[in-house]
Amino acid sequence: MQAEPMTNDLVHARALPARHYVGEAMLAMEQHAVFGRSWQLVAHQGQLAEAGDHVVEQIGQVPVIVVRGQDGVLRGFVNVCRHRAGPLALCNGKGAKALHCKYHGWTYTLEGQLRSAPEMQGAADFNVEEIRLPPVRVHEWQGLVYVALDESVPPFEQVYAGIAERIAPIDLSAMRYLRRDSYEIACNWKVYIDNFLEGYHLPHVHPGLSKVLDYRAYDTELFAWHSLQSSPLRNSAAIYGDGEAFYYFVYPNVMLNIMPGRMQTNRIVPLGPGRCRVEFDYYYAQDAAAQARIAADQDFSDEVQHEDIAICEAVQRGLTSGTYDAGRLCPKRESGVWHFHNLLRAAYADAPVQAHGDHA
Ligand code: FES
Incomplete structure (x- = not known):
């Protein structure tokens, strides 16, 4: 074309x-x-009011998860485990204490840091502290929650200006x-x-x-x-x-x-x-x-x-x-x-x- x-x-x-x-x-x-190169509406704030509340969405080809941390900050991540690409969540939820991969149980903090990986003691040069979920951009506006995958997406304030x-x-x-x-x-x-x-x-x-x-x-x-x-x-x-x-x-x-x-x-x-x-x-x-x-x-x-x-x-x-x-x-x-x-x-x-x- x-x-x-x-x-x-x-x-x-x-x-x-x-x-x-x-x-x-x-x-x-x-x-x-x-x-994949724009701000996408994914939720309203009522779905993400408390720590551990999360929503999952698909933005273009990319699964994402937005979760409120223990510190009250809303964060977004690619919803793809760093082990073998399993999902951290399959549906929206409330009050999670951590993000458990649904495939083999690797566990990440609400801030996206890998915390534990079952039975991986035999893997050489494997350090949980070196593994994080890739972040995505999140913005809250007028009670609505948006994400953007790409750094090239213009600032939210510019897109919704005025x-x-x-x-x-x-x-x-x-x-x-x-x-x-x-x-x-x-x-x-x-x-x-x-x-x-x-x-x-x-x-x-x-x-x-x-x-x-x-x-x-x-x-x-x-x-x-x-x-x-x-x-x-x-x-x-x-x-x-x-x-x-x-x-x-x-x-x-x-x-x-x-x-x-x-x-x-x-x-x-x-x-x-x-x-x-x-x-x-x-x-x-x-x-x-x-x-x-x-x-x-x-x-x-x-x-x-x-x-x-x-x-x-x-x-x-x-x-x-x-x-x-x-x-x-x-x-x-x-x-x-x-x-x-x-x-x-x-x-x-x-x-x-x-x-x-x-x-x-
Ligand atoms: S794919 Fe996540 S624990 Fe295996």
Whole structure:
């Protein structure tokens, strides 16, 4: 596959070519060049409140574990034992005193230092104090926990710059996690994100949502690593309250859908070239008004999500039909898609290239 040229001119922009939405080789390249080189949302702080609490995740091809130490510090490690690559944990857990490998029982401290290795006395030049789990970067922000595998990933503060200030007086850190809804969708992970990034489809796909957002005032702003779509709310007192809707997309796969007293995070996880899982986590302010809207909010989100699923799955069929390559973007309504595609083009250009010139 030839590298896609950067498109710096919105008025001439085209979408990413259809070939980027199909095939195992493309996804394998993205797992390394996109997911392996970005901040990834892995947990909320409620899952990691006490020493020994831990979560496991897969970032691209790399299993990771995030654990709170006895000293209260949150740390992340590659979840791959230094003996013969077994896992330190297979699922999330609470209150572990140490990390015991599930294969042969080597034991690491919560700080990642090997402490004991059964029956290894006969191994020459083997010193437990020389063996540590490789660390990964961890960052806590507004009650959310992120990891980054690679030192080249920009500082977290740069990627999320200005978001908390922009949405004030909404205070994300005061909201509490309530529940997760997960949806498996028969489309490439980027199809779902492309769809999120434009309000162009609102009048055609979402008749209910169109009634509570102001399409004429709907606006898109672009930042270095994220974009913001916003709209005044109207006729939405029972669902969202009064105020403004903020739809943040943070490269490469996180959305923050913020209304008065409520945040919904979306994390888009590729399951294959033509399949992804979308995780909706709901967080609410603890005031009575926000609490009273929970049921209506979740029902309405589910309705909108099913409308999005239907159109995204149809688009994936179009992309794999062999009849389409890369269409022109609407400068007025699709600048967020253009911005995302340019970030991807830059990531693809940095990916390892095989000898024949194709991306790995
Ligand atoms: S792989 Fe971990 S103890 Fe053997």
